Amino acid sequence: MGDYEPSLPVSEKSNPLTCDIDRASAESIVKMLHRCDVQMFQEESEGTYQRLLSDQVVKTLAEVAKRAELILKDPQDSLVVLSGCGTSGRLAFLIAARFNRALRQLKQNPVYSYIIAGGDRALLSSQEAPEDDPKLGMLSLKKVCEGKKRVLFVGISCGLSAPFVAGQLDFCLQHPEVYTPVLIGFNPAHQARDEAMPGCTFTFHSVVQRMQEHANAFLINPAVGPEAISGSSRMKGGSATKILLEVVLSAAQAAAFSRTPVTCNGIVQHIGAHKRTVDVTYSECEGIAALVEAAGRSLQGGGCVCYLGWGSLAVLSLMDASECNPTFGADYEDVRGFISGGYAELNINEGSLTSLGPDFCIAHEDFLHLLLPRLTDKDTVLLIYTHCDDVGDVLKLARRVREKMVNLHAFYHQADGDTSAALQQVSIHQSLFLYIYVSIYRSVYVFFLLQDDINKLCLSTLNITWPAAAMPFCRQNRTLSSVSVPQQWELSTKLVLNAVSTGAHILKGKIYQNHMIDVQVTNSKLYRRATRLLQRLSGRPGPQCEEALLKAIYQVEELTGDIPSCDITTHTHKARSRTKVVPAALVCLLTGCSLVEAESHLKQRPIIREAVEELL
Numbered sequence: 001m002g003d004y005e006p007s008l009p010v011s012e013k014s015n016p017l018t019c020d021i022d023r024a025s026a027e028s029i030v031k032m033l034h035r036c037d038v039q040m041f042q043e044e045s046e047g048t049y050q051r052l053l054s055d056q057v058v059k060t061l062a063e064v065a066k067r068a069e070l071i072l073k074d075p076q077d078s079l080v081v082l083s084g085c086g087t088s089g090r091l092a093f094l095i096a097a098r099f100n101r102a103l104r105q106l107k108q109n110p111v112y113s114y115i116i117a118g119g120d121r122a123l124l125s126s127q128e129a130p131e132d133d134p135k136l137g138m139l140s141l142k143k144v145c146e147g148k149k150r151v152l153f154v155g156i157s158c159g160l161s162a163p164f165v166a167g168q169l170d171f172c173l174q175h176p177e178v179y180t181p182v183l184i185g186f187n188p189a190h191q192a193r194d195e196a197m198p199g200c201t202f203t204f205h206s207v208v209q210r211m212q213e214h215a216n217a218f219l220i221n222p223a224v225g226p227e228a229i230s231g232s233s234r235m236k237g238g239s240a241t242k243i244l245l246e247v248v249l250s251a252a253q254a255a256a257f258s259r260t261p262v263t264c265n266g267i268v269q270h271i272g273a274h275k276r277t278v279d280v281t282y283s284e285c286e287g288i289a290a291l292v293e294a295a296g297r298s299l300q301g302g303g304c305v306c307y308l309g310w311g312s313l314a315v316l317s318l319m320d321a322s323e324c325n326p327t328f329g330a331d332y333e334d335v336r337g338f339i340s341g342g343y344a345e346l347n348i349n350e351g352s353l354t355s356l357g358p359d360f361c362i363a364h365e366d367f368l369h370l371l372l373p374r375l376t377d378k379d380t381v382l383l384i385y386t387h388c389d390d391v392g393d394v395l396k397l398a399r400r401v402r403e404k405m406v407n408l409h410a411f412y413h414q415a416d417g418d419t420s421a422a423l424q425q426v427s428i429h430q431s432l433f434l435y436i437y438v439s440i441y442r443s444v445y446v447f448f449l450l451q452d453d454i455n456k457l458c459l460s461t462l463n464i465t466w467p468a469a470a471m472p473f474c475r476q477n478r479t480l481s482s483v484s485v486p487q488q489w490e491l492s493t494k495l496v497l498n499a500v501s502t503g504a505h506i507l508k509g510k511i512y513q514n515h516m517i518d519v520q521v522t523n524s525k526l527y528r529r530a531t532r533l534l535q536r537l538s539g540r541p542g543p544q545c546e547e548a549l550l551k552a553i554y555q556v557e558e559l560t561g562d563i564p565s566c567d568i569t570t571h572t573h574k575a576r577s578r579t580k581v582v583p584a585a586l587v588c589l590l591t592g593c594s595l596v597e598a599e600s601h602l603k604q605r606p607i608i609r610e611a612v613e614e615l616l
């Protein structure tokens with residue numbers, strides 16, 4: 001892979017495993033995604049980049065876990081801050097929330113904070129522009145850490161590229177008496193972005209170099225292979241981020257509160273458990289493919305896909321839905337997520353965001369009032385839950401949906417039913433044992449009855465069954481275990497939802513080979529990616545492609561005086577209000593037609609793959 005597309009960093013390369021994904025059936029799409037995800041756990045071979053399980057990566061993870069352990073043991077005036085842009089920031093939120101919850105259960109004060117570029121609205125919608133602002137990153141870090149004497153800062157940028165995170169890391173390096181910086185990303189250090197940033201003397205690359213020279217800074221940057229859809233770091237990049245953060249923070253918590261010292265072996269085992277989660281999930285290939293097909297049919301027919309989730313799985317569904325706009329140029333109504341309990345359950349820094357408009361109405365009640373009355377059989381609704389959630393509530397909602405439309409599906413996680421195996425693992429007083437046994441038996445029985453009713457209401461049901469050992473105690477396992485059940489459910493849910501939304505957009509014709517052509521050009525990373533894509537597909541030189549892109553952004557046939565001299569920030573700002581700029585630029589480059597003609601061609605052929613193929 002090192003020599004493949006050598007000018008590109010791993011996170012931007014196209015994956016040879018998926019070069020025909022745009023022509024694949026739903027089932028083949030899921031199989032390709034499986035093969036791509038398995039690449040996350042590939043071992044390092046000679047001459048290649050370090051991987052998740054490479055000695056150096058594991059050693060660094062252990063060292064960072066020990067730093068976190070110190071803070072957990074003595075949290076006074078200390079903080080662990082997780083920060084990133086887009087998906088990376090959303091995962092920072094998810095993990096900080098979960099580990100704070102675990103601390104509260106142990107009667108400890110929370111020590112985790114999250115920062116996402118663009119603030120909390122970016123958790124639920126596409127806010128790509130703040131990613132380009134290093135000063136904003138630095139200021140938001142300063143604000144969160146006011147008055148703190150010791151901060152473990154974890155900046156996440158899958159592509160080692162986000163200026164927002166670079167600004168924060170630079171600030172940490174300037175204040176080593178307070179900050180210990182950690183960087184998580186998935187490119188080798190030399191591939192970090194080396195492009196000037198507004199108002200800065202440093203680049204991401206130079207910050208990485210300074211970190212490498214610093215004894216008190218940590219770089220965790222295994223390669224996980226190119227994304228299935230080129231550059232879509234929400235997929236493997238997001239999954240690997242989740243795995244790494246969980247591995248480090250679980251090890252730190254176990255060391256601080258369960259007298260289980262951090263070891264490299266423990267870390268390797270925990271990563272291995274995540275690999276098994278990936279395998280168990282994709283063993284349900286057929287069930288996942290059925291969901292991809294249903295969602296694909298809905299999008300193709302102009303319908304929408306709604307995720308109705310419970311607990312942290314609902315948070316993953318909100319994330320997946322929010323990513324469809326920047327990734328596929330989708331409308332916010334195309335794929336939407338809703339969470340039981342709404343903002344009270346989400347518990348974000350800024351509280352309820354419903355005042356921002358209907359796209360920020362995320363409770364199941366909002367779904368019932370705002371969306372359900374408009375839904376028809378061409379839309380898809382997916383229920384997402386586990387047997388630990390209120391399954392009675394799931395059934396109630398399923399019935400309400402079925403009164404309106406038939407295209408209802410369920411995706412749930414459960415134990416394999418062997419409750420006695422689980423109980424044998426617990427050594428407690430016999431009467432208590434019996435009491436627990438009876439309650440578990442009863443709740444499992446009730447679950448099966450309700451589940452059966454839900455299944456009857458659904459067109460398809462994807463049920464992922466996990467080893468029973470820990471399952472009936474899932475509430476307790478929400479605290480800390482090196483490989484906790486919620487971690488497995490969450491990763492598994494992320495993979496399935498990524499497959500559903502990606503697969504559905506592929507079936508809709510949004511992808512060409514394994515590239516997203518209709519990419520929103522809303523920040524500098526996406527601007528560069530768009531220009532590269534035009535070069536690749538048109539075979540024209542870079543400057544000509546950039547010119548075509550600018551004409552499409554500004555909707556002009558000729559670039560007048562000041563446009564070419566404006567900076568990228570101005571271009572990406574302008575592009576925010578425009579759609580289909582890259583397809584239009586491509587049509588112009590391929591045919592030599594005017595922009596007006598290109599736009600009318602695209603109107604007649606809304607499936608971008610077909611429009612492009614016709615011209616190629």
Ligand code: S6P
Pocket residue numbers: 084085086087088131156157158159160161162231232233234235237323326327
């Ligand atoms: C990618 C997603 C983006 C990225 C964001 C941060 O699929 O749509 O929002 O998460 O651009 O990228 P990075 O490389 O800094 O983590």
